[in-house]
Amino acid sequence: MTPRLLEIENLDVRLTAGRAARPILDGVSLHVGRGEAVGLVGESGSGKSVTCRSVLRLLPEGAEAAGSVRVDGEDVLTMSAARLRDLRRNDVSMIFQDPRASINPLRRIGDFVTEGMRAGGMSRDDALRRAAELLESVGIREPRAALRRYPHEFSGGMLQRVMIAGALAGEPRLLLADEPTTALDVTTQAEVIAILTGLRGERSMGLLFVTHDLELAAAICDRVYVMYAGRIVEAQTAGGLFDRPRHPYTSGLLAATPRLESDRPPRGVPGRPVSLAEAPAGCAFAARCAHARPACTRDVPARREIDGAHVACLRAEELSHD
Amino acid sequence: MAGRLLRRAAGIVATLLVTSLLVFGSVQLAPGDPASFLLGGRSASPSAVAAIKEQYHLNDPFPVQYAKWIGGVVTGDLGRSAQFRQDVAGLIAARLPTTLWLIGYAGLLILVGGLALGALAALRRGVVDRTVLIGTGVATATPSFVAAIGLISLFSVELGWFPAFGNGSGLGGRISHLTLPAAALALTFVGLLARVTRTSMLEELGREHVEVARSRGIPGSDVVRRHVLRNALAPITTVTGTIVAGLLVATSIVETAFGLSGVGQLLVSSVTVKDFPVVQAVSLLVVLAFVGANLVVDLVQPLIDPRPSHPKGGVR
Numbered sequence: 001m002t003p004r005l006l007e008i009e010n011l012d013v014r015l016t017a018g019r020a021a022r023p024i025l026d027g028v029s030l031h032v033g034r035g036e037a038v039g040l041v042g043e044s045g046s047g048k049s050v051t052c053r054s055v056l057r058l059l060p061e062g063a064e065a066a067g068s069v070r071v072d073g074e075d076v077l078t079m080s081a082a083r084l085r086d087l088r089r090n091d092v093s094m095i096f097q098d099p100r101a102s103i104n105p106l107r108r109i110g111d112f113v114t115e116g117m118r119a120g121g122m123s124r125d126d127a128l129r130r131a132a133e134l135l136e137s138v139g140i141r142e143p144r145a146a147l148r149r150y151p152h153e154f155s156g157g158m159l160q161r162v163m164i165a166g167a168l169a170g171e172p173r174l175l176l177a178d179e180p181t182t183a184l185d186v187t188t189q190a191e192v193i194a195i196l197t198g199l200r201g202e203r204s205m206g207l208l209f210v211t212h213d214l215e216l217a218a219a220i221c222d223r224v225y226v227m228y229a230g231r232i233v234e235a236q237t238a239g240g241l242f243d244r245p246r247h248p249y250t251s252g253l254l255a256a257t258p259r260l261e262s263d264r265p266p267r268g269v270p271g272r273p274v275s276l277a278e279a280p281a282g283c284a285f286a287a288r289c290a291h292a293r294p295a296c297t298r299d300v301p302a303r304r305e306i307d308g309a310h311v312a313c314l315r316a317e318e319l320s321h322d
Numbered sequence: 323m324a325g326r327l328l329r330r331a332a333g334i335v336a337t338l339l340v341t342s343l344l345v346f347g348s349v350q351l352a353p354g355d356p357a358s359f360l361l362g363g364r365s366a367s368p369s370a371v372a373a374i375k376e377q378y379h380l381n382d383p384f385p386v387q388y389a390k391w392i393g394g395v396v397t398g399d400l401g402r403s404a405q406f407r408q409d410v411a412g413l414i415a416a417r418l419p420t421t422l423w424l425i426g427y428a429g430l431l432i433l434v435g436g437l438a439l440g441a442l443a444a445l446r447r448g449v450v451d452r453t454v455l456i457g458t459g460v461a462t463a464t465p466s467f468v469a470a471i472g473l474i475s476l477f478s479v480e481l482g483w484f485p486a487f488g489n490g491s492g493l494g495g496r497i498s499h500l501t502l503p504a505a506a507l508a509l510t511f512v513g514l515l516a517r518v519t520r521t522s523m524l525e526e527l528g529r530e531h532v533e534v535a536r537s538r539g540i541p542g543s544d545v546v547r548r549h550v551l552r553n554a555l556a557p558i559t560t561v562t563g564t565i566v567a568g569l570l571v572a573t574s575i576v577e578t579a580f581g582l583s584g585v586g587q588l589l590v591s592s593v594t595v596k597d598f599p600v601v602q603a604v605s606l607l608v609v610l611a612f613v614g615a616n617l618v619v620d621l622v623q624p625l626i627d628p629r630p631s632h633p634k635g636g637v638r
Contacts, residue, residue: 056537088539101530104549106627111548116538152629166538 003073005174005206006032006055010067013050017062022277024050024063025230026300032174035204037197039217039238041253042227043273051227052178052210056088071174089116093167094176095196098183099159103151103166109135110147113166120170134165138195157188164196174206182211193220214253218242226250229284230276231300236309246311248289248319283313291319330620334613338606342395345605346388349598377402378599395606401599405592410603414585421584423496424577425569427504428511432565435512437558440519441551444527454516462513466572469506470579477502503580507572511565518561522554529553555626563619567612 013025025047032038042048053059054069057076069076071092079087096102103112113134114127122130128147135143138161151159160180167175177196181189197220200207211217217224218238226234226247234247245251252269259266271288280287282297289296296314303312313319374380378401379387394401400410443454477483484502526532527550535545573586581587585604592600 053537058533058537085539085541088537090539094534094537096530096534098530102534104531104535104553105629106553107548115535115540115544115548119540119544150628170539 003070004031005034005036005072006030006208007070007073008051008054008067009070011051011054011069012066013047013054013059013063015060015062016064020062022275023230024060024276025054026276027067028227028230028232029303030225030232030235032206032208034173034206036223037200037207037209037221039221039224040208040210040227041212041214041217041224043212045229045273045275046227047230047276048210048227049178052094052176052208055174055176055208056092056094057084058094085119089120090170091172092174092176093170093172094178095160095163095167095180097179099163100151100156100183102163103159105151107150108147109149109151109154109162112151112162113147113169116166116169131165131169134168135162137168137199138162138165139191140165155188156184157192160184160188160192161195164192164199168199168203171203172205174208175200176208176210178210179212180209181216196220214241214250215257226253229274229279231284231312232303232310233285233313234309234311235303236311240309244309246306246309246316247285247313248291249285252288291315330617334617337613338609339392341609342392342606343388345602345609346391347384349602349605350384350387391602395603400603403592403597403600405595405597405600410599413588413600414603414607417583417585417588420582421570421573421577421586424500424503424507424573424582424584425566427497427500428507428569429566431504431508432511432515433562435508436515437519437551439512439516441523441546443516443520444523444550445546451520454520458513458516460513461509462517464509466506466510466575467579469509470503470576473502473506474580499582503576503582506579507569507576510572511569515558515561515565519554519558522557523550526550526553556623559622559626560619563615564612567608567615570608570611 008028008030011025011028012023014023015021028047028051030038030040030051040048040051050060054065055071055076057069059065065077067077071087074083074087076084076087103109110128110131113131114122114124117127117130118124131147132143135146140146140158140161146162151162154162160183163180175196180196181192184192193216196207199205207221209217209221214224214226218241221238223235224238224241225232226241226249228249234241234245234250236246241250242254245254249269252267255267256269257266269288270290274284274287276284280297282299283289283292283301286292286296293315301312301314303310304316306316379390382390391401398411400414402408403410403413406413439454439458443451478485485499529549532545532549535549536542540548570586573584574590575586576582577584577587578590585607588600589604591597592604
């Protein structure tokens, strides 16, 4: 059996340095198949960004990781520095949240897009020609001229397109997107998403899409993982998530989404989100859960499969969320 | 663009006019009668004193004296040195090459040493960083005449590697004669530039785009060169400009300590005997160096950072 494109197994990440020592991720397991789009949803501090970044071994300073993160069967956490650079250049690319902060403001757009290709040994002319094609494919007009311009001459949306072009330069098989539209205004968000999903389909890349927006994740992804306090609490198909959320937290998130077609006001999830470090024993969500039982605060619930959905809730079978 | 250049030029002229007035005035207003200094303490007949006063326009009111002087400066006539009984312009011209060599040599040492130490400290946090910080702290706090004595006693007297005195002739002779003076001159400023480089690079190292570059598989040395050092250049350039202009002042001590006949030593000897035409001319040269260095820095700055700056007053 060929290995999956991305397979994260039992990933624990903890900060070990001094007084800041605390756990961030606990037993995170997820996978992305070839050409599959997978969403990773959670509130701020849930660990979704750390999970995503760990695929490129971009761990916070002073962090220690246990478990495995395999891309095509190769463990990213233990590979050599040279192989890691190679992987970052050719196999896995990441699109970051704020293009304005992610692209060096003092260098030309052409430098940004061609940098990885040049590091891989491509000639300057070839790299520039390819960069122009990439800019064209993300819908930037006059790509040749754009290569010579500086980031401050572009709008945020256009700059995110440049970022995507730069991510595609190495022809990656897996694309990581860490809230790629959060820093953009609403009208450009849709354009950037359309470009991203279009190019993903054309090039049959796998996608791990990190967002706090459950609806957005469900709209563009095949499967969605829901994270809470450093753990994955639910995983199922995008359709299944909406039809039949299994975890009380997921149904809470769905109920908290404002809807145009309904007169019912959105209901927020009571309480505030906790990080893994402050989570009490047992289920981290128990303190905010309307269905919590004494048993919920005893042990961390294991992830079980129910009708194709994976859920980490003791009462998943009894509760039917709608 | 043309308007900006014009404003810039007007600013430079105004700066030079104001500072020339200050330079001229401060020497004139210093205690003591210039005529008696010009006579060098010798007793002279009243007619000789009158002749001196006539030659240096000492009988005219201050504005007239200034106008005559600045008129001469503009036409290249810097006056006559009382000490050497020569034209000031010729005196300075004869000594300028040595001083420029010294500044160039020291500037190179400062740039290479400062950037290397600063980058090293920024990239190797911990023992290396602390060592560099302490070392540059000591270097910055060491006056150049102390450094001169130390360098002479070690490298000239003990080891005999470099001469302790004189200008030297030919390229090799110049370099060997100027090595110790340049090192003494550079010591203070290396520390300053190293610290500015370190701070600026540390700030850039924390930027998100640097992490993004790493996440894109760009080798570490390229990330440092193209994203960290490159973006840290703006403050480094500004400080370098000020240092180079400041070196002209600092040469006075070092040239005296090493017996180099340069502009700095000329200034010191002229101040001692109150040879005010020379002091005025050299002071003006120092001002000119600062104005020139600032101009170069301002012209280079847009090449470093292409983003539009916010012009003062916001007028375009």
